[in-house]
Amino acid sequence: MNILDVRDLTIRTADGRILVDRLSLAMAPGERLGLIGESGSGKSLTTLAVLGLLPDGMTVTGSAELAGTQIVGASEKQLTGVRGQDAAIVFQEPLTALDPLMRVGRQIAEPLSRRRGLKGAELKRAVVAALEQVRLPEPDRIARAFPHEISGGQRQRVALAMALACEPKLLIADEPTTALDVTVQSDMLDLLDTLVRERDMAVLFVSHDLAVVARVTERVLVMKDGRAVEEGDVREIVRTPREEYTKALVESARQLESALDLRSTR
């Protein structure tokens, strides 16, 4: 059984405007898929639809099966059962997932106690272990801190620790490194790559940046104006893009790369 099976997914605004148009994609357990496309192409809405998190007023048709559960039309109770357990999400801006008024440790403890029934000293140990697992230094200090007291990169690691707390079968990462500066971004990609490999976790990695996607996934699906325009092995697509739009994406990634090469040889 696929971990994710999306068929003819169509998302419309309340006034009928189509934002995602008959999108289909399938992911096997443990597979990593990159969802790539320019801003506004429908990547984020697709990931939100997979978790039943679309904004009120939008309508969805088609099918999105997550670990065998149909998400389109699912009740809030069914959705609570799959979120965290079957799939979890890390957003571009970690503050989206974090409560600014709650210490980091308590926020990580919440899914651990809810899903794994941990309490007391055992729960405390699990929180520290969760922070260590995302390679955060001084986990005791970070557990006592409020989100604004740690750096952006550390916050993103905390958000990743929360997403991993319930050991989901699918991790959705929506531009998880875009808001970080370049070296922090690179460390975060390495960490994500290592953690999902260790756990044999499937990853749906959303980005507008082909170079970033290529570091984490084997296969990519290219979206434009709410539609899938091309799909295939990431190396194949970089070597021989078929669609005009994909050619332009590859070309802009190349230009950036050669500009960086020039800079580093100066």
Ligand SMILES: Nc1ncnc2c1ncn2[C@@H]1O[C@H](COP(=O)(O)OP(=O)(O)OP(=O)(O)O)[C@@H](O)[C@H]1O
């Ligand atoms: N709440 C909303 N109401 C109306 N339109 C929306 C809403 N959210 C998104 N859209 C529109 O849906 C389209 C797809 O948006 P989406 O956020 O999925 O794109 P994206 O590819 O993830 O872009 P980005 O890389 O900028 O996040 C865009 O045209 C956007 O303006």
